Amino acid sequence: AAGVIQSPRHLIKEKRETATLKCYPIPRHDTVYWYQQGPGQDPQFLISFYEKMQSDKGSIPDRFSAQQFSDYHSELNMSSLELGDSALYFCASSPTKLSGYEQYFGPGTRLTVT
């Protein structure tokens, strides 16, 4: 079965640089979520999209932005990177926003800021 695809899997950037993370949801899933997981931490919700419109916003810094495109893939853009942005970034997709539907996670992008 098709899974959520994320690219790149690993990314190394320097402070103040920019990074773009990509997510390709499971086909026919209309909702995409982004999470950030720091070392030894639980995942924290950043932002979500439903039918290509921003749906909910969590603890996403103003330096980050995201969008969902017509083919439903999503990109997380991160500017002015800081050391504290080093983390695993997960994308998840769900067949619907409705309650009770599980989210399927991608393998994550490990971002290292040096």
Added chain:
Amino acid sequence: GDSVTQMEGPVTLSEEAFLTINCTYTATGYPSLFWYVQYPGEGLQLLLKATKADDKGSNKGFEATYRKETTSFHLEKGSVQVSDSAVYFCALSDPYGGSQGNLIFGKGTKLSVKP
């Protein structure tokens, strides 16, 4: 706001031992509850879920029952294997309450099973 509290780890068990990982939640709406598992270097995999009170989720020998009266969703397995070694996250989704549609996770419990 909504929150999830799960027992601190790490938990170390011998193979074939009984496992319980406690999870309690606070929610303003009618949440759905999940257990996710994360193996080293991998993403999060859904282990089981329950969408309403008294529902029991089960998968791969793991079980958890949605207890509204105690606001709990404890994970259990009768006989663990070395391959169950991973980090386990309890999570809730409360689309009509505090979390909206996104997942709120507990801090995670690392399980190590020794042969």
